[in-house]
Amino acid sequence: MSGPCERFYVQRADGVGDRAIPVGISSCLLGERVRFDGGHKLDRSLRDTLGALVTWVPVCPEAECGMPVPREPLRLTGDPVEPRLITVRTGVDHTAEMQAWAARRLDALALDGLCGFVFKNRSPSCGLRCVAIHPPGDGATTLDSVGLFARAFRLRFPLLPVEEDESLRDPARRALFIERLLAFAREREQRRRVSPTPPW
Numbered sequence: 001m002s003g004p005c006e007r008f009y010v011q012r013a014d015g016v017g018d019r020a021i022p023v024g025i026s027s028c029l030l031g032e033r034v035r036f037d038g039g040h041k042l043d044r045s046l047r048d049t050l051g052a053l054v055t056w057v058p059v060c061p062e063a064e065c066g067m068p069v070p071r072e073p074l075r076l077t078g079d080p081v082e083p084r085l086i087t088v089r090t091g092v093d094h095t096a097e098m099q100a101w102a103a104r105r106l107d108a109l110a111l112d113g114l115c116g117f118v119f120k121n122r123s124p125s126c127g128l129r130c131v132a133i134h135p136p137g138d139g140a141t142t143l144d145s146v147g148l149f150a151r152a153f154r155l156r157f158p159l160l161p162v163e164e165d166e167s168l169r170d171p172a173r174r175a176l177f178i179e180r181l182l183a184f185a186r187e188r189e190q191r192r193r194v195s196p197t198p199p200w
């Protein structure tokens, strides 16, 4: 039986061979230069330690939905439950294009057999919790929203284990996250054996 720190292999989505558990990750955490300022947020621990157990599936919502690198920074505004994704200086609203892209990307991730996701914290696109939101007018900024892509992801895959980079610096939370990934992957493999046709 696999222990919590051993690789667990699942059948590839195309049915050709096996691979370590596929787990999505905000691309900048792997060192990809996709941030608004042209930089990255490489997390060596995620890349090298957790990365030894999983197959990373990098996703950058802002770059993949067509925004340039570098680009004007974005922020969330309005209702924390239904926020708008707006450029900070010029006020361009990217909400609709992000939501349309996310729907297509999530379809593709479902077919890829994804077992979890590690999101970049505080991002207006990727942040999983406590993301800054700016009310219209002069109201005070609060930290009670969720990034637009992270929100769409949770709605589409409510059972998938998800975490943020910052939380995974805590060894106990990281161990728990790995356990949840393994449990989810094992259950999915059982479902796949019973019914070879996705979704599982």
Ligand code: SF4
Pocket (backbone or CB within 6 Å): 026, 027, 028, 029, 034, 035, 036, 059, 060, 061, 062, 063, 120, 123, 125, 126
């Ligand atoms: S936080 Fe998300 S949207 Fe921002 S650069 Fe990283 S992957 Fe791209």
